[in-house]
Amino acid sequence: MACNNCKGNATQKELFDKLGAFIDALPTKEGALITVLHKAQGIFGYLPREVQEYIACKLEISLAKVFGVVTFYTYFTMTPKGKYPISVCMGTACYVRGSEAVLEDFKRELGIGVGETSADGMFSIDALRCVGACGLAPVVLVGEKVYGKDAAKKVKEIIAEYKKLG
C-alpha cells in the first residue's frame, strides 16, 4: 500500500523513511502498534497527525485506532516538547514535600500550563509520576538533569540558567 502522506521537506522525508524502514523490518505487524509509536516518537519527538496517518497506513489499521492508543497513554504526546523540557515529579513522595508549589511556580514563571510549550519553543512543562529518586524529593528534571531538594525549589534560577544557554 502506498503511503503518500509525507508531504514535508527533505529532512521530514528522511524521518518518514527511517520509520518506514523500521516498520518493514518488524517480524510481524500484529500487535506492533505501541512498539511503532515508541519508535516514531523517538524519531519525530512527538506524534502529529501526519505521523499517525502514516503509521495507520503502514500497519493497515484505522487512524481511529492509532489515535485511540496515542491518547490513551501518557507517554505519547501530540505536541512538540520545548528545547528544555521541564518535568516536575508529582509522585506522592514529592507531593508531600511540596512539589505542587514548585509546579505552580514554573507555570506562573513561564506562563504556560502542564503539557504546553512556551511560544519561543524553549520550555515545556510536564508533570511526571515518580522518577524513583524519592530521597531527593521534590524532584525536577530539565532534560536529563536532575534538580532535587532545595535546588528544585529555586524555580527562577533554574529558568535563568537555561535562558542563558539560549
Added chain:
Amino acid sequence: MSFEKHILICGGTGCLSSNSAEIAESMKAALKEKGLEKKVQVVLTGCFGFCEKGPIVKIMPENTFYVEVKASDAAQIVEEDIIKGNKIEKLLYIDPKTNKTVHEGEKMEFYQKQQRIALRNCGMIDPECIEEAIGANVYMALGKALHEMTPETVVNEIKLSGLRGRGGGGFPTGMKWGFAAKNHADQKYVVCNADEGDPGAFMDRSILEGDPHSIVEAMAICGYAIGASIGLVYIRAEYPLAIKRLEGAIHSAREHGLLGKKILGSKFSFDIEIKYGAGAFVCGEETALIHSMEGDRGEPTSKPPFPAEAGFWGKPTNVNNVETFANIGAILLKGGEWFKKIGTEKSSGTKVFALAGKINNVGLVEVPMGTTLREVIFEIGGGIKNGKKFKAVQTGGPSGGCLTEADLDTPIDFDNLILKGSMMGSGGMIVLDEDNCMPAIAKFYLEFTVDESCGKCTPCRVGNKRLYEILEKVTSGKATMEDLTTLRTLGETIKDTSLCGLGQTAPNPILSTVTKFWDEYVAHIKDKKCPAGVCTALLQYTISPEKCIGCTACARVCPTKAIEGKVKEKHIIIQEKCIKCGACMSACKFGAITRG
C-alpha cells in the same frame, strides 16, 4: 587475577541523580594515579536502599559505609582509606540517637531490622556482569529445577512457601502457577509485570536495576514449571536504566546458554522479550496489561476467563510482578519450608517498602512480614523529619488508605492492613506529618485515579470524577455536611460496581481519611479552615503591624506585587492580588507575617 579491595558505589536511580557515576570515574582516576587500578576494583552496583544519605560508597572487605559522598571526595578516600587504612570521619554516618559515627551499614538502625531476600543482591554485585551474578548463586536455582525437579515439584515448592503476589493483589503465587500449568495449549507465556505505576513506589525498578539476572532466572523457572517457552517483560518506557540493564542481562544469559534452546543441557527451551509500556496505571491490572502488550489500549476485561486460561493472544499466561519473581530463586534454593517460617502465618516471607515522605531515612527497606509500622517508621525510618509530629502513614498508593497513630503497632501483612482500612499494594509507604492536610492528600490520589481511569466502566469514569469535584469543594471551603455523606455512599457504590481493581479501590484514600480524620473534613466545611495550613483557598497571609519594620523584603519577593508599603513604613497585603504562595513569609526575618 583477583582484586584486594572493592569500592562499591551505588548506581541506583536516586544516587545516579546525585552524580554517583561521576564518583566512580573520579575514584578510578584516583586509583590509577596511585597505580592501584589492578588491585582495587570500582563497581557501580544496584541500590543500597539508604537513598536519604546517598550517594553511598562501600569499601570491601572492611565493610566501611560512607554516606553523602561527592566526586571531590574520591582522592581522599583512596589516599586515606584505601592506602592508609584510616576511616574518613566526615563521610561516616552519624547515628542521630547517640551522635556517634557508625562504620558499618549492618550496625545502623536503618539496616538492623531488615532482612533482604528480594533485594539480596542489590548493592552487592555489578548488575551488568553475569559472572558476578553467577558468583552470587543466581542461576543455581534454575539448574536445580531443570536437573533435580519436575515442573510439578517446582509448583509444589512455591505453593509450600506460601508466597503471595507482591504487586498488590496478594494472590498465592503457587496456585497461580498451578492453574497455568494445568491448562494445555501449543504455546504458553510467562509475563513479568514491571509497569510499576504507583507514584512513590520504586522497588521493582530497583530490583531490575540492581539484580536483573534474578528476574531472568525466575521467569525461566516459571516457564519450566508451567510449560511456557516464551517470557515477556512489560516494563515502563520511563525506566531507561532498568531497561538497559535488563536487556544486557537477557543478552548475556543467552550467550551463556542460560536462555535459548536446551538450557543447561536439559530439554527445556526459553527466551525473553521486552515489551514497553507507555504510562498507564490501569495496565497494572493483568487483563489490561495483556491488551497493552497486544498493542491496544490498556483496558481491562472482566474475569473469567483468567489469563491462566486465555491471556496473551488467547493463550494460557502467567503474570507475576517483579518483586514476586525476585523471591523465586531463593525459595527453590533454600526450600519452601524455610520461606514459610519467615513472616506471619498467612503472609510468609518479606516485603519491600519504598519509605518516603516526611521521614528521616527515605529509602528502600525490606522487612519480614509481621514487622510493625512503628518499627518501620520510627526505628528503620528514623522517625519524622524536623522533629514534627507523626500524623498518618499511607500504604497501598492510590488504591490504599491512611493509617494513624492508633494503628502503629499493627504487624504488617496482607490481611492486617485490609482490616485496618488500607492495603499492602505494591509497597509504597508515605509518611505524613502535621503539616499535611488529609482532604488534600485524598484529593491528590483521586486526581491521579481520575486521570488514569481508562473510561471503560461508568462507576469509575463518572463516579470518581464526582468524588473529585466534592473534594475540590471541601478543600476550597465550599462543601456542605451533606457532601460528606455523598462521599461515603458514592465511594462505597464505586467500590462495589467497578469493573477492575483500579475502580474498586479508587475511593479507598477518601473513605479511610473521612473515617479517620473526620474532624479535619468538618473543619474545612464548618469553620472554613484548613488545620494543616495547606488548602490555599482557606488561607490568608497577614502582616502584623507591630512586628513589621518596613524592610521591604516581602514586597520584593512577592511574585504578584500584592504587598504595598514604603521603606521603613508598615506593609500590607492586598488580599485580592495575593496568590498565597508563602514567599513573603519565608522572606520575612522578623516573623511579622502570619498564615491563618
